[in-house]
Amino acid sequence: MLRIGLVGCGAIATSIVNAQLKGIINSKVVALYDRHMEKAEKLGELVGAQVCHSIEELVSKDLDLVIECASIQAVEEVATKALENRKDVVIMSVGAFKDLNLYRKLYNLAKRYSRRIYIPSGAIAGIDGIKAASLGEIYEVTLITVKPVEGLRDALEKLGIDVDSISEPTTVFEGNFSEAIEKFPQNINVSLVLYLASNFPTKVKIVADPKISVNRHEVIVRGSTATIRTTVENIPLKENPKTSALAAYSLIRLIKDLSEPVVIGT
Numbered sequence: 001m002l003r004i005g006l007v008g009c010g011a012i013a014t015s016i017v018n019a020q021l022k023g024i025i026n027s028k029v030v031a032l033y034d035r036h037m038e039k040a041e042k043l044g045e046l047v048g049a050q051v052c053h054s055i056e057e058l059v060s061k062d063l064d065l066v067i068e069c070a071s072i073q074a075v076e077e078v079a080t081k082a083l084e085n086r087k088d089v090v091i092m093s094v095g096a097f098k099d100l101n102l103y104r105k106l107y108n109l110a111k112r113y114s115r116r117i118y119i120p121s122g123a124i125a126g127i128d129g130i131k132a133a134s135l136g137e138i139y140e141v142t143l144i145t146v147k148p149v150e151g152l153r154d155a156l157e158k159l160g161i162d163v164d165s166i167s168e169p170t171t172v173f174e175g176n177f178s179e180a181i182e183k184f185p186q187n188i189n190v191s192l193v194l195y196l197a198s199n200f201p202t203k204v205k206i207v208a209d210p211k212i213s214v215n216r217h218e219v220i221v222r223g224s225t226a227t228i229r230t231t232v233e234n235i236p237l238k239e240n241p242k243t244s245a246l247a248a249y250s251l252i253r254l255i256k257d258l259s260e261p262v263v264i265g266t
């Protein structure tokens with residue numbers, strides 16, 4: 001049974017705790033930390049886990065896996081301290097790796113301590129096939145994201161786009177992934193997972209749709225081994241509508257796979 005420490009006790013952490021309570025995972029959350037203590041206390045009570053007062057305290061516990069599900073700002077500290085304490089770590093706030101130097105630093109740290117960093121697929125499908133295809137030649141990686149106008153409001157207003165005048169599906173961005181990350185930080189996680197899995201500069205198109213109620217991610221990869229197309233229409237989590245339920249489930253699946261005798265998919 002994996003012993004898990006959670007950093008960040010919001011929507012994703014709640015999904016993990018619920019998965020444990022429902023017996024979906026045969027692992028145990030034993031320690032939690034959140035900068036808002038009351039959030040850690042609330043989840044801790046549900047599973048009898050110890051509430052920690054700092055990241056240092058959490059990573060010093062007897063754990064098999066530390067899960068960062070807090071924020072981009074937490075990633076460097078959580079991952080560094082977990083790896084230095086010889087713990088494997090899951091990173092959910094993968095947007096932190098827009099800083100590729102941070103990615104390389106943590107990669108080297110994991111190597112030095114013979115530990116692993118896990119980055120779940122999140123709210124997209126096809127990462128297994130894309131990882132396999134990336135060992136051949138890749139010619140194109142494209143992400144087409146269609147979101148409700150409201151979900152893009154903050155980013156669009158910052159770009160000076162008149163949000164209220166959008167009455168039909170409108171392409172609001174087309175360009176490379178690093179520019180997309182600058183202009184649409186809400187899209188960071190998906191485009192970075194794609195980039196890291198394919199190791200190919202990902203093209204991004206973002207469409208604001210006043211009629212859609214889900215976040216739709218379409219991925220197109222063309223390579224020497226296959227052409228891969230996947231489309232996911234994401235249902236948001238109740239606890240945080242910005243987070244897709246599939247992102248939380250991809251993490252729950254990863255936790256489950258880590259203690260299964262057979263692992264299906266790459």
Ligand SMILES: NC(=O)c1ccc[n+]([C@@H]2O[C@H](COP(=O)([O-])OP(=O)(O)OC[C@H]3O[C@@H](n4cnc5c(N)ncnc54)[C@H](O)[C@@H]3O)[C@@H](O)[C@H]2O)c1
Pocket residue numbers: 007008009010011012013033034035036039069070071072073074091092093094120121122123189190239240242243244247248
């Ligand atoms: N990889 C993916 O596909 C994917 C998908 C959805 C969300 N995410 C990311 O996962 C993270 C968690 O998502 P969520 O929906 O659970 O968010 P949430 O806002 O519901 O919960 C985050 C929790 O972390 C705590 N927190 C934030 N910064 C912290 C810090 N530095 N130290 C300790 N606690 C801290 C907050 O108080 C909050 O309780 C976010 O960064 C989000 O962007 C990733």
